[in-house]
Amino acid sequence: MSYQTILYEVSDRIATLTLNRPDAMNATTDEMYQELQDLIPRIAADRDVACVILTGAGRGFCAGADLKARKDDATPLERRARHRWILKDILEPLYRLEKPVIAAVNGAAAGAGFNIALACDFIIASEQASFIQAFARVGLVPDLGGLYLLGRVIGINKAKELCFTARKVSAEEAKALGIVNHVVPHDRLLDEARAIASKITAASPTAIAMTKTLLDKSTNATIDQMLEYESYAQTIAYLTPEYEEGVLAFREKRAPDFAAAARR
Incomplete structure (x- = not known):
């Protein structure tokens, strides 16, 4: 358009x-x-x-x-x-x-x-x-x-x-x-x-999305709520191809390609 x-x-x-x-x-x-x-x-x-x-x-x-x-x-x-x-x-x-x-x-x-x-x-x-x-x-x-x-x-x-x-x-x-x-x-x-x-x-789009959403929630949330949100978000992050790419890139001493990983 x-x-x-x-x-x-x-x-x-x-x-x-x-x-x-x-x-x-x-x-x-x-x-x-x-x-x-x-x-x-x-x-x-x-x-x-x-x-x-x-x-x-x-x-x-x-x-x-x-x-x-x-x-x-x-x-x-x-x-x-x-x-x-x-x-x-x-x-x-x-x-x-x-x-x-x-x-x-x-x-x-x-x-x-x-x-x-x-x-x-x-x-x-x-x-x-x-x-x-x-x-x-x-x-x-x-x-x-x-x-x-x-x-x-x-x-x-x-x-x-x-x-x-x-x-x-x-x-x-x-x-x-x-x-x-x-x-x-x-x-x-x-x-x-x-x-x-x-x-x-250059960062993980999934991690950035969750981080932005949770930071915006933090202004109106209690510490207990934020710790619970963080635990759920981090659990999801561990399961993403982006996390796997980040670990592999760290081991191979290269820059991670999070954009490509996010498409897998």
Whole structure:
């Protein structure tokens, strides 16, 4: 399927998904959400994809919702149905994707754009990137998972400050707050993201999938629950061809080919 608002390519088991409305700073529209709704399950099912990089075309990552595309005549029930569609069919599948997703934030990540980046597993930011929970400026409540995700990343008190004041956060401050993992030169952003993605693609896809799922559960689980989850996951891992390949490669003093093993 060809897309109008996103670009998508796969190379060396790394998928690069680019929000592609540069004239509008990649602001989201229903068309973009529909295309993401189609693409995310395809990524999940594609055995040739082991890691995803999500970025934006042009000067910005994502400026949030495109207010020019809003439907002024929509009823409250219609608006709620639309938001539930976006959250359940786009945001949640992105968050739960059992493949690591790296947000490569190349410019402004505002409103929904900020929260889309938070739904990824971690963020690499250009030195030109900025982050803003802009909702209060237009009388709205943070959405796209922001009320769930932001506090878990930086703590509730700091999350309240960013949401209440709607102030812009630089890439360096975002790193200090724990929002961003790495700040890199603007012209090196995708290269650095691909370098990290390459390390991920060299690992066992089954082990990475289980590790991601269990780490996400750990924020709301007890120690007893996590130890039980770990015991089940490790038992499964011992039974995979990837584990056999890892042991054999260790004995033969070579790099393991986990991608090939996963296909056996």
